[in-house]
Amino acid sequence: MPRLHKYVSRDAHYVLTSIDGQVNTYQLTPAGEGKLAAAGIVAGQNFERAILLDLYRTGDAFARGGEFAEAVLANQLEMDFAHDPHPESAFPTCDDCRSVADLHLTLIGRATEVAARLLCPGCRATPANIADTSVPVSLLTRPLLSRLFELKSVGAKADNVLRYEALLDAAFALRWDAVRKQRSKSQAALFSDGELGGLDL
Ligand SMILES: [Zn+2]
Structure with a gap:
C-alpha cells in the first residue's frame, strides 16, 4: 500500500509504494498534496492504491526516479503486503525494464x-x-x-x-469518497469517548 511521507528538509510530501518488488517514489504537485490532505491522509499513513493511481492519472503524482535509502525501503516493502483491492500491477511501468521513472x-x-x-x-x-x-x-x-x-x-x-x-478511463471518485468517509468516521470515534467533554463539537 502506498504510504505518505514528509520530507525532512522541507514542507512537502512524497509517496512510497512497492511495485514488482521495487520501492518507488512518487512526488506530488501542490494540488496532489491538497487532495490527500482534504481526504484526511497525513504523513506516516498508508492509503489505498486507487488514490495514488488517481493522482498519477491526473498528473498530480509523478515519478522522477530513485531517491531513497535502503532502510526506508525495507520497511515499505513489509507494509505493502497488506491487502489492497487494486493490484500493484495497475501502475504503469517501462515496457522494457519495468522502471516507473519519468515515463x-x-x-x-x-x-x-x-x-x-x-x-x-x-x-x-x-x-x-x-x-x-x-x-x-x-x-x-x-x-x-x-x-x-x-x-x-x-x-x-x-x-x-x-x-x-x-x-x-478509470473512475476513482468513489474511492476518494470512501476514504474521506472512513477517515472522518475514525476521527469521530476518536473523539466520542468523552475526553473532549464540554466542548461543543
Ligand atoms: Zn526502461
Whole structure:
C-alpha cells in the first residue's frame, strides 16, 4: 500500500509504494498534496492504491526516479503486503525494464507499423527506441491520447500503454469518497469517548 511521507528538509510530501518488488517514489504537485490532505491522509499513513493511481492519472503524482535509502525501503516493502483491492500491477511501468521513472509515451515505427510503448529515460536513449513522438505521461489526457493514436495510426499498444489507457478511463471518485468517509468516521470515534467533554463539537 502506498504510504505518505514528509520530507525532512522541507514542507512537502512524497509517496512510497512497492511495485514488482521495487520501492518507488512518487512526488506530488501542490494540488496532489491538497487532495490527500482534504481526504484526511497525513504523513506516516498508508492509503489505498486507487488514490495514488488517481493522482498519477491526473498528473498530480509523478515519478522522477530513485531517491531513497535502503532502510526506508525495507520497511515499505513489509507494509505493502497488506491487502489492497487494486493490484500493484495497475501502475504503469517501462515496457522494457519495468522502471516507473519519468515515463514517456513513445511512438516508434512508420506508416502502418507504429507501435506505442511507455519507456523510461534509459530505454528511450537506446538506438532501437528512437521515437518520432515522445510525450511525458503526466501531460497526457484521455482525449489527447486518443487523438495521438488516431493521428499516428498506432497499430500496436504495449502492455503498459494499455495499462495507462485503463487508468485514464478509470473512475476513482468513489474511492476518494470512501476514504474521506472512513477517515472522518475514525476521527469521530476518536473523539466520542468523552475526553473532549464540554466542548461543543
Ligand atoms: Zn526502461
